[in-house]
Structure formats: structure tokens, C-alpha cells
Amino acid sequence: MEQFKKKNLIYQILPLVSVSALILSWIAFSLATGGIIFPGPASVVRRILKTFETPIAGMTIIGHTLISLKRVLTGLFISCVSGISIGILVGSNRYLKATLGSFLEIFRPIPPIAWIPIMIMWFGIGELPKILLIVLGSFFPVMLNTASGISLVNKINLDVGQIFGGSKISILKEIVLPTALPSIFSGIRTSVSCGWTVVLAAEMMGAQQGLGLLVMKGWGINDMALVLGAVIIIAFIGAMFSYLLKRAERLLMPWNR
């Protein structure tokens, strides 16, 4: 028992030790390289605070963060609505699967980032091409997972629904969607991380605001503290997204674990 307790204590301390080791090696590395190509935590924090006094491109860092968030959330909303509805159509109707499904399948292998240059040629660097790119990057996971989740529905359950006089809509709502929900949700999770990556890539290749712009701007003027600061904010928001989704998943599907 005593030994068991000791072991548990070690397991609780170990994560703290390793995280502090990571931060210490960050500081050591920045000192060893002179602090310019890889600034330490203190100068990164100072750089971020400085953006509140001297805004970049007319905005504080919070403004840039909100712009990126607005873009990604708009794109994700469009993807989820269209992806789930098209997924339901393609997953439940074989004619639509052979036509609409295979039409969409033509575009799937092209990575969303490869669309960026042509989108800029077509639409410039405004909001529309960015939203479109996010939709391109996040639509397929939702659509495909919805379609495959729907095809998992047990035929017997559908028959029962019909025998008890359920209409098409109520069968969809009461039987099909609950069965497909876990699969749809894992599609949404993939979409969110894809969408977040794509919005950065789009902003890095041409934008007037956003976190991706901050990264590029810092890179361009050799201000690595700004680059690292933006990257840390990006990572933090990405982690928040996945945390919130996990919470939402538990709330929506308590039966699933």
C-alpha cells in the first residue's frame, strides 16, 4: 500500500516535471542562440503586450484573433449545415450517391491549401475566398462521416419505425440521426481542426488582418517574438476548440461513454 501511494505521487509529479523541463529548455535554447532567432518566453510575452500600445495593421492582437475566429466559425457553420444535409441525402439515396456523391468525390483528393492560389486569382484576398477555402477544407469530413454514419443504421430499426407509422421526417429525427450522431460528431471534430489550419494558411498567403497575417508579418521583418506569440495563441485556440467539442460531445451524447 505504502509503495502504491509512493508510485501514485510520482505519477502526479512527473507531468509537472516534464512541462517545466520543456519551458526551461525553451529558455536555455533562446539564451544559447542569442534570443533573436528563437526568443524566450519573457520576450514573447513582452512582444504580445506591446501590440496593445502599437497596433499592427490598425488592430490589437485581440482584433486579429477575433477576425480569424469569425472567418473560421462562418466557414464551419456553412460546412456543418451543408455537409450534414448533403451527407444525409447521399447516405440515404443511391441515385444521389451515384450523381452528387461522385461529383463531389472529384474534388476531395485536392488538398484545401492547394486551392489557395487559384482562389486568390479568382476572388482576390477578401473575405469570400477565405470563407470558401475554409468550407472546402471542412466540408468533406462532415459530409462523408454523415453519409457513412447513416449507412450504419440498422434496417430493422427503420422497419420498426415504419410499422409504427412514423413519417419520413420523424424516422430521420428519431432513429437515423441519433444513430449517426457519433459519426457526424467525429466528422465535425476533424472539420474544426482542418478549418483552423486552412484559415491560417489562407491568411499567411494573402490577408490584411488575422493571426496568419501576424505570423507572416513577424517573419517578414524578422520579429520572431511576434511569430512565436501568434503561434502560441493559435495553438491555444486550437486546444480550446477541441476541449469545447469534447464537452459538447458528452453533453449531446451522454450514452456514448
Next chain:
Amino acid sequence: MEIKGNDLEKLRLDHKKIENRNIFKFRILTVMTIIIFFGLWQFVADQGIVDSRTLPSPAKIYETFLAKLTKKAPDGNLLSANILASLQVSLFGFFSAVIIGVPLGLLMGWYKILDKTLTPIFEIIRPIPPIAWIPIVVVWMGVGLSAKVLIIFFSAFVPCVINSYTGIQLTNKTFINVSQTFGASNFTTFIKVGIPSSLPMVMTGIKIALGNSWSTLVAAEMLAASAGLGFMIQMGRQFARADVVVLGMVLIGVLGAILSFLFSSLEKYLLRWK
């Protein structure tokens, strides 16, 4: 009404016949959809409904494809050189991620000490999108091969680790107990029970890693490169050659699909015991 055995058999055969006919019908529909798509695209471009300088027709893209086989303009490389450069970068990054990531994930999932020390670090680094590494890596190492390989590595590393980690943690406890009851050491159990049972998840992780490494490649090359398909796209954009841009996109799509097909066949072969 009484249904006899051979009636049932006949019903089953009829059903199968209808099903086969259906499969054929839907396959035709698929092919027709694709033909109509390309036909419409060609028509729209021919009729000048959209400007052919911004949306070139499929025929024009095919022409550009043939021309790029022998001409270096506009990006300064033959098409084959671009393709080889891209394959080299993405496969290098992919394989190093698999070689390091899979064993790491397996060990982290099996040994609690490693789990407690390495997982927090991994969780901190994981949410950084691979694209965000580009400036940092380029400032460190320039725009050479190793910088691009490192960026690809980051994108492929994460799914390798996560899936191996989860896969080995899902190992059936009964199997572990049986193996330990028969006197196997923890390490032997890890090798003989843990690893084989985690293989399907590991393979899925590797498949995701392959897709990631191919799609991140384009970003890495667009921002910093002197050859490769992503670089060709970027040059096409600078010279306002939409045909070169779309050709690059099509080739990336086709090569990506081929890579994932090859991997799926390999996966099916390796997991044939399932």
C-alpha cells in the same frame, strides 16, 4: 401460404440478380456524372462564359501537361523534376514521422512512466498546426530539403503518435492477463500481445499521416521552395498562368489519390489475418 425451401432459394437468387443490375446501373450513373462534369467545364470555357485566362478548359490543361513534360517555363523545372521533388520531401517527412512516431506512441501507451512524462509535452505541441511551424523552421534551417521535411514531419507525426497510443491502450485486458498468467514478462506481453492488437489503429494513423504529409507539402512548398508541385502552382499564380495552377492542383489530387490507394492495398495485405 407455405413457403418451401427452394422457393426461398429462388427469391434469394432473384434478389441477387436485381442487386447486380442495380450495381451496374449506379456505376453507369457515376461515370456519366463525371463525363458531364468535364463536358460542362469544357463547354463553359469554350463558349467564353468565364474568362479562359482564369478558368482554363480541361483540353487546355491537358495541353499544358504535355508541354510541361519537355518545357521548363514558367517555373524553371520540368514537370518530372517537380513531381520528384514533391515526392521526395513528403515521403522523407512521412517515413521519419512513422519511424519515430509509431514506436513512441506505442511505448507511451504501454509504459505509465513514459505516458506521464511525454504525454503533457506532446499535448502542448499537438495543437500547433504544421503550417504555423513554417516560419520558425525556415528561420532555423533555411529553405532547404531538411526544413520542408521537418514541416511534413510535424504534420504526420501527430496522427502516428495518437493512434498508436490509443490503439495499444485498447488492448483487451483479458489477453494481457492470460499472457502474464503464463509467465510472460511485461516487455514480452508488450511485443507479442500489445503491438499486434494495436496494429489496425496504427495503420489508420499511418494512413492519416500519409494524407496530412501530402497536403501540408503544398503549403510548405508554396511558402518556401525552389522546386516541387506547390512551387509550380505558386509560380503559375505569379505569372498569371491559370492553366499551370490548375494542372498542379490536378496532379496533386491524382498523386495523392494514388498514394492513398497504394497504402490501402498494403494495409489490406498486412492485416489479412483479421
